[in-house]
Amino acid sequence: MPAVPAIAVERLVKIYNTIPAVDGISFTLVPGSITGLLGGNGAGKTTTIATIMGLTTPTSGRVTVLGAEMPRQRYRVLHRMNFESPYVAMPMRLTIRQNLTVFGMLYGVPDLAHRIEQLGQQLDLTELLDRPTGRLSDGQKTRVSLAKALINAPELLLLDEPTASLDPDTADWVRGCLETYRRERDATMLIASHNMAEVERLCERVIIMKRGHIEDDDTPAKLLARYGRRTLEEVFLDVARGRGIPREAAQ
Amino acid sequence: MTARSEAPSPPSPASGGGKINEPSPACGGGEGGGFSPRRAAAMMLRYWYLLRSSWPRLVDLVYWPTVQMITWGFLQYYIMQNAGFFARAGGTFIGAVLLWDILFRGQLGFSISFMEEMWARNIANLMMSPLRPIEFITALMVMSIVRLSIGLVPVTLLALAFFGFNLYGLGFALVAFFINLMLTSWAVGIFVSGLVLRNGLGAENLAWSIMFLFMPLTCVYYPVTTLPVWLQPVAWALPPTYVFEGLRALLIQKVFRADLMLDALALNVLFFAAGVFAFVKLLQSARRHGSLIQAGE
Numbered sequence: 044m045p046a047v048p049a050i051a052v053e054r055l056v057k058i059y060n061t062i063p064a065v066d067g068i069s070f071t072l073v074p075g076s077i078t079g080l081l082g083g084n085g086a087g088k089t090t091t092i093a094t095i096m097g098l099t100t101p102t103s104g105r106v107t108v109l110g111a112e113m114p115r116q117r118y119r120v121l122h123r124m125n126f127e128s129p130y131v132a133m134p135m136r137l138t139i140r141q142n143l144t145v146f147g148m149l150y151g152v153p154d155l156a157h158r159i160e161q162l163g164q165q166l167d168l169t170e171l172l173d174r175p176t177g178r179l180s181d182g183q184k185t186r187v188s189l190a191k192a193l194i195n196a197p198e199l200l201l202l203d204e205p206t207a208s209l210d211p212d213t214a215d216w217v218r219g220c221l222e223t224y225r226r227e228r229d230a231t232m233l234i235a236s237h238n239m240a241e242v243e244r245l246c247e248r249v250i251i252m253k254r255g256h257i258e259d260d261d262t263p264a265k266l267l268a269r270y271g272r273r274t275l276e277e278v279f280l281d282v283a284r285g286r287g288i289p290r291e292a293a294q
Numbered sequence: 295m296t297a298r299s300e301a302p303s304p305p306s307p308a309s310g311g312g313k314i315n316e317p318s319p320a321c322g323g324g325e326g327g328g329f330s331p332r333r334a335a336a337m338m339l340r341y342w343y344l345l346r347s348s349w350p351r352l353v354d355l356v357y358w359p360t361v362q363m364i365t366w367g368f369l370q371y372y373i374m375q376n377a378g379f380f381a382r383a384g385g386t387f388i389g390a391v392l393l394w395d396i397l398f399r400g401q402l403g404f405s406i407s408f409m410e411e412m413w414a415r416n417i418a419n420l421m422m423s424p425l426r427p428i429e430f431i432t433a434l435m436v437m438s439i440v441r442l443s444i445g446l447v448p449v450t451l452l453a454l455a456f457f458g459f460n461l462y463g464l465g466f467a468l469v470a471f472f473i474n475l476m477l478t479s480w481a482v483g484i485f486v487s488g489l490v491l492r493n494g495l496g497a498e499n500l501a502w503s504i505m506f507l508f509m510p511l512t513c514v515y516y517p518v519t520t521l522p523v524w525l526q527p528v529a530w531a532l533p534p535t536y537v538f539e540g541l542r543a544l545l546i547q548k549v550f551r552a553d554l555m556l557d558a559l560a561l562n563v564l565f566f567a568a569g570v571f572a573f574v575k576l577l578q579s580a581r582r583h584g585s586l587i588q589a590g591e
Contacts, residue, residue, distance in 0.1 A: 059584055089587060096422045098586045100578070114581060121424040132415040134344065141343045148336030149423045175347070191419070 047110040049074045049199050049231035050095055055104035057090050064090040066255035067104070072231055074198070079242035080235040081275075082252035083283050088235040091252070092201055095233070096126055109199060120199075122150055127192035128203035129185060135177030139168060139187050142176055143194055150195035162190045166220065182213040189217065193224065200224075202234045206241060214238075218245060239276040249275065251282050258282045329432075333425050337433030341407050342440070355445035359395045363449050366391040367457040385459045386545050387515065392450060392461050393471055393541055394514045397534055398505045399445055400479030401486070403438035405501035408487040412495055421586050427577060431570070434487070435480050467544050470555040471537050477562035478533045479505075481569035488576030492585055514538050533561040 050072040057065040065087040072078055082088045093099045094106050097114035105112065111119040133142050140159060147155040163169040166186045171179065176187055185205070192200060205221070206214035218241060225232055236242050242249060243263050251259045251266075259266060259282060263275055270278045280286075345351055370387035411417045420430065450461045461468060486504055489497045511525070512534040518526055529535045536558035543551045580586050 057584075064584075090584065093584065093587045098418065098421055098581065099584050100581045118424060118426065121422065126419075126422055130415075131418045133419070134340065134410075134414045134416050136347045137340070137343050141340075145336050145340040145343075146419070146423065148339070149333050149420075149425050151330075151332065151424065 046074055048072060048107070049076070049109060050233065051105075051107045052091070052095070053105045055091070055094060055106060056102045057087075057094060057099060058102045063255050065094070068252070068255070068257045069104075070250055070257065070260060072233060074231050075225075075229045076248060077225055077232040077234065077246050079246035079249045080233060080252065081237075081239075081242060081249055081279055082235075085254070086252040087255040088252055089203065092126075092203060092233065092235055096124070096201060097121070122195060123197060124199040124201065125150075125192040125195060125197040126201045126203070127188045127205055129181075129188065129205075129207050130203065131188075133176050133184070133187055133191060136175055138173050138175055139163075139179075139190070140172040142187065143190060146191050147194050152195055158194065162193060166190050166193075181208050182210065185209055185213070185217060189220065196228060198228070198230055200230055200232045202232060202236075204236055204238070205234065206236075206238060214241070221245060239274060239279060243275050251279065253282060329426070329428055330424075334429040334432045334436075337425065337430060338436050338440075341410070341433070341437045344410060345441070345444075352444060355399075355441055356448055359399065359445050359449040360452060362395065363388065363391055363453055364456065367453065367459070371457060386542055388453055388457055388459045389461065389464075389541050389545060390514050390538060392446070392453065393475060393537060394509070395446060395449070396442065396472060397475045397479050397508070397512075399442050400438050400476050401483045401505050402501070403441035404434045404480060404483030405486050405490075407434050407437045407441070408483070409490060409495070409498060409501060412490060412498075417491070418586055427574065431484060431573070434483065438479065438483065439476070464544065467540070467550050470552075471541065474533055474537050474555060474558040474562055477559075477566055481562065481565040482508075484566075484569035484573045488573035491573075492576040492580045492583070494585060508532060508534060511535070512538060517542060531561070533558040533565060536561075 048071045050070075052071070053069050055065055055068050056063065068087070068091065080088050080091065090099065094101055095108060095113060097108075097117035100114055107113065108117075109120045109123055111117065137145070143159045143162065144155060147158060152158050159172070160169070163172050166189060168183070168186055168190060171183060176184065179187065189205070192202075200221075202221070206217050209217065221232065222245065224230060232245075234242065234245060247262060249259075249261065249263055249266060250257055259269075259278075261269070266275065266278050267273065270281050272278050272281065367388050370385075373387075411420060453459045453461065464471070482504060483501075486497075486501045489500060511521075511529050512532050513521065513529055514534075518529050518535060518539060521529055536554040540551045540554040540558075543549050543554070
């Protein structure tokens with residue numbers, strides 16, 4: 044029996060007022076895979092991820108996550124997934140320990156105190172656990188967001204620009220954490236990012252979006268070969284500036 | 295950052311190798327799990343941490359009720375010295391002020407706890423967590439009582455010390471007044487929270503001002519018969535009107551009007567159901583319009 048896809052998006056359309064943010068996209072993620080979602084501003088990445096998380100309702104089409112239709116059956120699977128984005132903040136006045144306690148309780152994590160200590164060690168937060176989140180540097184806040192995203196050891200992790208505004212050392216360290224977590228947990232990850240080096244390093248598959256459509260969808264190596272480019276950044280620029288191959292041919 | 299130059303250790307799934315994203319029975323995970331006291335408690339804990347961490351928030355809870363009680367207390371003291379009717383009706387103003395504060399602060403306590411999530415840009419984290427609307431609402435209701443108690447208990451003691459008005463002397467009637475006023479404040483708080491969720495912080499001002507629409511219509515300081523005849527049915531459609539009429543009946547005629555309390559309770563059931571219904575519909579609308587992604591102005 045084939046495994047249930049971690050994410051299945053079928054002919055998803057999302058229209059805000061009269062403007063289509065996502066226009067009939069389809070893709071499936073197999074469990075344990077890491078996929079990058081690329082696209083310029085307004086390409087539809089955030090709307091796609093928000094629909095997968097059940098934050099928005101599709102205008103038409105269907106999204107299933109771990110076998111549950113979103114957002115209708117979201118409470119069947121929300122405890123098995125999590126999300127991290129530098130654009131969604133954690134309460135600033137609460138300490139890291141307090142924030143993780145609250146989210147751990149929301150996700151039903153057993154032996155929560157131990158789990159927080161464990162994440163503190165793994166994400167190098169132990170000495171900061173009792174400091175208010177608002178008094179941390181950007182890099183430390185990112186690690187707190189990551190700790191919140193991993194608090195329930197999710198099978199499915201959605202990441203929206205996980206290393207935005209981080210220095211190269213911290214960004215590299217976060218990528219290492221994500222790689223290790225995926226390997227240990229066999230988790231599925233969907234990463235929206237503008238950082239092509241990050242996508243090349245982490246992702247075994249790349250979906251490129253433009254104006255609500257999927258422009259291309261393949262492994263990084265095949266994309267490079269197809270566009271005759273040396274880096275994903277060059278491929279991204281080709282697609283963004285309309286120098287790409289026709290969508291139908293790409294698909 | 296001691297470990298930064300080394301390869302990071304894996305954020306392992308769980309201690310002991312077990313899966314930890316299987317919710318514990320108390321968590322009530324899954325579609326059929328229903329209400330989870332642990333998740334509701336998590337939100338109460340979140341607001342308690344916040345209150346505890348901020349003394350200006352605590353001072354703010356006590357400041358305005360105290361100022362209002364003292365102002366109206368002195369006014370009543372002055373009128374009692376100059377008017378025979380009010381001399382017999384001791385405490386009507388100050389009692390009304392305290393009951394009004396239960397209504398107003400109850401709603402504000404609910405709405406402010408909700409808006410803390412909007413101000414902290416944390417609402418998306420909550421909406422994609424297993425937290426259910428009914429658990430969120432329950433936590434906000436409990437926190438409105440906590441915030442109200444912090445603000446109002448010292449003020450009632452001051453009213454006793456300064457003006458000899460013992461709110462607790464109302465006995466069972468106070469319980470009936472309190473339940474009815476809290477139900478109304480929650481119904482309005484739930485509705486306003488839905489509006490803020492749907493429309494962003496642009497609707498924030500409603501949280502501060504909506505209850506003042508009730509003030510003239512619910513006849514806080516005067517009998518319903520003072521209103522024009524055509525406006526009186528509107529007043530009687532609002533549950534707090536029955537409470538303030540009940541207070542005056544108790545203080546002036548020394549009669550506890552159970553009939554008024556039951557009418558208020560029946561109306562409150564309708565108001566509360568309407569508030570929850572509106573919240574759910576506004577939440578659905580927020581999902582359709584993408585408001586949960588851009589929860590801000």
